[in-house]
Amino acid sequence: MESKKAAFMGKITAGVTHEIKNVLAIIKESAGLMEDLIALSKEDSIPEREKFDRSLSRIRDQVTRGVDLSTRLNTFAHTPDEAISSVDLNAAVVQAAFLCRRFARLRGLALEARPGDDLILVKTDPLGLQMLLSVCIDLMMSVVPKDATITLLPTGSGGKRIELAVAADGSAANVSGEGDVRDCPGWSPALEIAGGLGVTLEASGAPPRIVIHFP
């Protein structure tokens, strides 16, 4: 039943994102038509012309942003299409960082996916993997200091894994964190999800770090 629910959510979301993109296409063309008419008009015939230009430019930028968001949501909506499939860990971390970006921003944090150039393929439940990544990101967010950047780094050599860590810059180089993820309430559920996926979790507290190991 749970997998059917996920498939249903995915199907509806995919359909709605298609509609949203149609709406954005109409907004884009309408704004474009206004730009065309302004460009054709005499120089001084439109009062506050610069404000029109600025607003139209803003509309164009937000349409681009909306298209990006709906495209990524559509990709996520198709995640439950197959129970088990071949997943590229690079694409998985990029998707996870996008999906959790807003939650991080609300906590004054940033997420940075660090995909590599070579494919790192694993056979797994793609939706389950996104759930696990989301839970692990949440765990990291609960222990890292404000303004930190949490990185997601997939690795293929020496065993396939994804490492969540805190970016080392001048200010966060000696991050000791505000706790150990293993002491957080979310750690047990994370272990449960990991077990269901057949992967293992490794964590440390100083500095905060989680590693997802794939078989």
Add this chain to the structure above:
Amino acid sequence: MQDWNVLLVDDEVEFVSTLAERLCLRGLQVRTANDGEEALQSVASDQPDVVVLDVMMPGMSGLTCLERIKADYPHIPVILLTGIGSTKEGLEGMRLGAFDYLMKPLRIEELIGKIGEAMQKRPPAGKVE
């Protein structure tokens, strides 16, 4: 460009009418249709130079409409418009004889460029009897 006669086909009325206006401002002669049947009637009555055709439409699909246009009017280039999740249909359309496909929302300069390419490569007219 001023002599180019384009048929725009899309079930989203506001999208197709606004796009038509923008193309007219650039000197093209544009007619519109909102479904596959209407598109076929329009092609039969006044053969356009190029057809711009949405892939996802209710009733007759864009791909079926494309097949029927290419069957009777193989010389008319058809440019498909695709959206999220219909890239596969765009590729299928290429296999069925579409000139090319563009993703919505599109840039008007890109569409006009594609129409121009289609016009340059357009084979001589010849209706299949």
